[in-house]
Amino acid sequence: SQQGEEDPQALSIQEGENATMNCSYKTSINNLQWYRQNSGRGLVHLILIRSNEREKHSGRLRVTLDTSKKSSSLLITASRAADTASYFCATDNDYKLSFGAGTTVTVRA
Amino acid sequence: NAGVMQNPRHLVRRRGQEARLRCSPMKGHSHVYWYRQLPEEGLKFMVYLQKENIIDESGMPKERFSAEFPKEGPSILRIQQVVRGDSAAYFCASSASGTANEQFFGPGTRLTVL
Numbered sequence: 348s349q350q351g352e353e354d355p356q357a358l359s360i361q362e363g364e365n366a367t368m369n370c371s372y373k374t375s376i377n378n379l380q381w382y383r384q385n386s387g388r389g390l391v392h393l394i395l396i397r398s399n400e401r402e403k404h405s406g407r408l409r410v411t412l413d414t415s416k417k418s419s420s421l422l423i424t425a426s427r428a429a430d431t432a433s434y435f436c437a438t439d440n441d442y443k444l445s446f447g448a449g450t451t452v453t454v455r456a
Numbered sequence: 457n458a459g460v461m462q463n464p465r466h467l468v469r470r471r472g473q474e475a476r477l478r479c480s481p482m483k484g485h486s487h488v489y490w491y492r493q494l495p496e497e498g499l500k501f502m503v504y505l506q507k508e509n510i511i512d513e514s515g516m517p518k519e520r521f522s523a524e525f526p527k528e529g530p531s532i533l534r535i536q537q538v539v540r541g542d543s544a545a546y547f548c549a550s551s552a553s554g555t556a557n558e559q560f561f562g563p564g565t566r567l568t569v570l
Contacts, residue, residue, distance in 0.1 A: 378557050389547065389563040390499070435498050439556030442489070443512070444549075446498030 353436060353447040361455050366423040368450040370436030371416075377439055379412055379419050384433045384449070393421075393434075426454045458483070460550050460562035461530075468568045475535040475542070477565045481550030488531040489559060490516075490523060493545040505531060506554070538569045 354369045370379070381393040396403045396412045396419065403410045409422040423430055433449040461480040469475050481488050486507050491499040492515075501515040505525035516523065520538075525531040535542055545566050549559040 380557065382561075387566070390561040392560075395557055437499075437556075442487070442504055442551075442554045442556050443501045444489075444491070444499070444556050444559065445501070446491075448496070448498045 353434070353450040355450060356448070357451045357453070359453045359455065360426055362426060362428060364426055366426050366430070366452050366454075368421050368434055368452070370419045370421070370447055372419075372436075372438050372445075373417065374438075374440075376414075377441075379410075380437045380439065380444070381408075381410060381419075381421050382435045382437060382446075384435065386432070390435070423452075426452075428454050428456050430454050460548055460560050462546075462548050462562035462565050464565060465563060466566050466568070468570060469538050470570050471539060472537050475538050475567055475569075477533040477535075477546050477548075477567070479531040479533070479548030479550075479562060481531070481548075482560055485550035485552050485560075487551045487554050488525050489549045489551075490531075490533050491547045491549065493547060493564075495544070499547060502533075504554070511554070535567075538567075540569050543567055543569045 352371050378397050380395045382390045384390050394405045394410050396410050407424045412419045431454045433451045435446050435449045437444040437446045463478050488505045490502040493499045503516045503523045504512040520536045522534045545564045547564045548562045551558045
């Protein structure tokens with residue numbers, strides 16, 4: 348079964364708005380990572396947050412991690428049309444990444 | 457410094473044929489991982505290889521699927537006697553060490569089985 352589960356499955360927002368998506372997982376983790384996948388393309392690594400970190404920023408991205416609730420959130424601020432993509436969280440167990448089914452984000456111009 | 461290369465990018469096979477997917481890791485990387493993505497799903501781990509060794513193939517179907525990473529040349533994921541359910545995107549990742557937080561992904565091979 349999948350380790351990470353994203354919520355919502357799909358999100359449609361206006362350009363300039365913020366997009367928030369959540370990820371829940373089942374077992375203890377070393378790190379949690381977020382990836383972006385544009386339609387029909389490969390994965391782009393966005394950000395990694397370690398299990399002893401609570402929040403991390405990278406440009407317009409903000410990731411939080413709550414290990415007590417086994418959940419993480421990804422916030423994209425001031426969204427742009429180019430942010431239209433699927434976003435996946437992935438937990439890792441040593442060398443193995445476990446991905447959720449993803450959140451599909453559509454940013455309307 | 458070229459990233460992870462996969463070829464072909466698209467592959468069409470008829471049921472019963474063989475599919476061979478190739479992955480060239482980043483320069484200096486000796487660890488390769490294969491993942492499969494079915495439509496509307498996330499990536500699922502298939503197999504982890506180091507040069508000439510299979511470390512973990514727990515995610516790979518026992519029949520028809522095999523993987524190798526020879527001393528020279530790319531890693532190969534081989535699917536024999538393909539069926540429609542094998543249609544998916546197959547991604548390869550590589551790393552310099554065997555950890556999940558340093559994996560770099562290739563663009564994927566999209567396999568369509570007719």
